[in-house]
Amino acid sequence: MKKLYSNKLNYVTISPLDDYSDDKLRDVYMAPKMMAMRKDKKAFLKTEKQVNTYKEVFLTDNTVNPRIFIQGEAGSGKTTFLAKLALDWCKGVHGYIASDNSAPIFADLDALQCYEFVFHITLRNSVNQFDIYTMVKKQIMDSIYTPTDREKAYELVSEIMKHQRCLILLDGLDEWTGPGDQHNLPTLVVDHIKCVMLISTRPWKLADGKVKHSDIDALFQLEGINEPLALSKTILSRLIDKEELEITFSAFTLYVDKQKLGELLSSPMMLSAIVCSYADGIELKGSKCEIYILLVESLFKKANSDKSTFTHPPFPLFTRTEHIQPNVENLNRLAEMAFHLLFVNERENAIVFSITELKKFKIDEIKDFALKSGILSAQRTASALRSTLSFMFIHLSMQEFLAAYHIARNANRIDGIISIYLNRHPKAYLDISQVFIFLCGLDISYAEKLSRMMHERHASDTNESSNNKNMCNGIVLAGYREANANGYSDIALKLSHFYFNNNNIIDLHKIWETNAANAIVLNVGIDDTKPFSNQRLSPAIDECASQITIDLQSCLELTGLTLEGRSILVKGKYTIWFFCRICFRCVQGNR
Structure with missing residues (x-):
């Protein structure tokens, strides 16, 4: 059994852009x-x-x-x-x-x-x-x-x-x-x-x-x-000449800081994509969709090296791609199958599927392309009578990205399917969180519509735990940040349960501005010994003294209010003011 594990688990792919680029797990493990x-x-x-x-x-x-x-x-x-x-x-x-x-x-x-x-x-x-x-x-x-x-x-x-x-x-x-x-x-x-x-x-x-x-x-x-920059350096050392490592790594850390990629680096898969693309001269800007499009581009390149750009790209992020346009029909078929497997099929056939599903969506015609590119993988399952092939996407998150792509391309035709899916069980909106986040980066208008559908389910669930509602808060917040990273403004995602803290207060406040009338729960926990985390600093917010107003006047549905922290001041009947320590001292005589 130890021999089996040594063969099966000992090596890990260090680049999601190249399946042949692997190393011993111990040598690159962080x-x-x-x-x-x-x-x-x-x-x-x-x-x-x-x-x-x-x-x-x-x-x-x-x-x-x-x-x-x-x-x-x-x-x-x-x-x-x-x-x-x-x-x-x-x-x-x-x-x-x-x-x-x-x-x-x-x-x-x-x-x-x-x-x-x-x-x-x-x-x-x-x-x-x-x-x-x-x-x-x-x-x-x-x-x-x-x-x-x-x-x-x-x-x-x-x-x-x-x-x-x-x-x-x-x-x-x-x-x-x-x-x-x-x-x-x-x-x-x-x-x-x-x-x-x-x-x-x-x-x-x-x-x-x-x-x-x-x-x-x-x-x-x-x-x-635990130490993403240390792992970044380890992976870079496998991709570039030893003499260039220190200079390249210094430039990479500046690039990460400039493009605000630090949060994405905490994910090993995202880190690998960011580091390997940087080593290939491709700079990213903090969008998950951008990274997954890069992954699709790189996978398709392995199966078909033909190059062509889009005259009319389906989404702005596809503008600079070269290997997707020659294979766009294959992409569309794979995306349609990814969507139906997740939203239509029974769950036991959603992740691992048979040749029957490939034939249903005509993927059997491009099976060699899908397997050669690596976007699909296959394994042989032995049985008493005969062996059969089963298939799966390279990673569940890739399947979810492709499903979001299919939704964005067919927004007017699949409302019924998604609505039926969300009605299957009360917590269905939680397991499509990644699809929703990707959709926020591809098509914000449909993402807003999906957020309303999700909101209807979780806001009406009176038995739902606060932990689940906090999770929904995080899902919508992640979607907002993805939309923002892809240049969308005036984002109107729907949310009813708000859990503010130092790390999300600025972005979550933007969501609050369009949702005050929907708010059911407002939970604020501010630690005045720590600064607010500004992922994208708003022009209206001073770097050293953040002042944010939450107006409760239109909160007609509010049933729960929790305020924790010494930096929370109440002004008048309907307004709560948040100040950092510097601002608090400035106004404490007039509170």
Whole structure:
């Protein structure tokens, strides 16, 4: 099994623009920024405690956590973290000396050696299976043993899982669907009581309410890379001459600061795209859509090197592309399939799909192009009768970008489909958050319409937790920032629950200006010891003294108001004023 992991998990692609550009995971790995979450009544709240050891993940007050969850957004490094953990277990406590990149964070390899076996499972490859023992047989044992030896191996694994302490790594709960509605989590049989499960997922999967809080013994938030600039330098060192590294890296840090790309660098996938494009002489400006269009451009180039620009580009971001126009029909077909898989198909066929779906959207005619470009990948699934191919997009976020592209191109024809999708279950608006954010960068008018549809669902959900409503606040805020990064102004996204803090107050206030009449909850938590975070400083706001007015006069629907912080002053009957310390001193005599 350790040999299997060494072959399967040991290498990682360092450039999303080039599948052939890979390196040993250990050589380019950068420890993640992981924050502990605490259970608070009906919600999990993020704490300020950063987790730096495996021991902190597995134990709470020296008690083993049987079911551990790690949540993080697309491209935040969940898959890489589980792969690194499996490789660390393979090497053992004396197997290697931690490199400068990984020490001292998650360097306590002794904490892994209490597990006799570690089973690494990719959940997207086990859709419609719910028994973990079956997943281990299919994904691990069948890859190690020939058919004649498998039955004995199955019996041995069953005995191991009964009597030995094992760690089960389940990667990608958000990409998995069990058979029927009763299976919301992969399960262990009662006999496998010594096994510990560590499950990675996107936050929406836990927020939709199907995973019960009693199923979660510990939860951690993965927020990307701990030292993104250090990883940027490591990747640059693989792409340019050694003599040029220091000068290029200095120029890159200035570029990141100028274009305000720092927030995107926290995502390993985004970081790789930004660094590799910079090494190729392409400068970006902080838009996620721009980065994904660059990824599509680079993938298409591998399959077809023909060049041509758009006379009338479908969206402004396509203006400078050269390899999309010759392949635009292929792009449109792939986007149509991506959309229907996510919004029309049942969830078990949304991520991993068969040749039937390719034929339905005529992708079978361009299958070689899709596979050669790398925008689709394929795997062979063995069965008792015959082997079959199953397909998936290179990454779920790429599928979501293409779905947003299809929506933007067909905005007037698919309202009904999206409305039906949002009505499937009360929390459906959470799992399309990435599609919504991409849509904000492609077509703000339809994004505004979609935000109204999402608002209708979550504003009417009286049983929804404050954690979910705060998440919706973050989704709309991220969409606003994406629209802003793509040059849109007068953005009118709809939102009813507002959670202000130092890091979002300026951008969120812009959303408030068009939504005061819709506001149901206003929660303000301002720390006057910290400055406001100005991602795009408004001309009306002074850099050293930010003054923002929230007018409550038109808040006819407001049912909840929470104010925390010494820098919050109330003026008159309807106006709340926010001042930083400098402004507060200036006006305290006239408050």
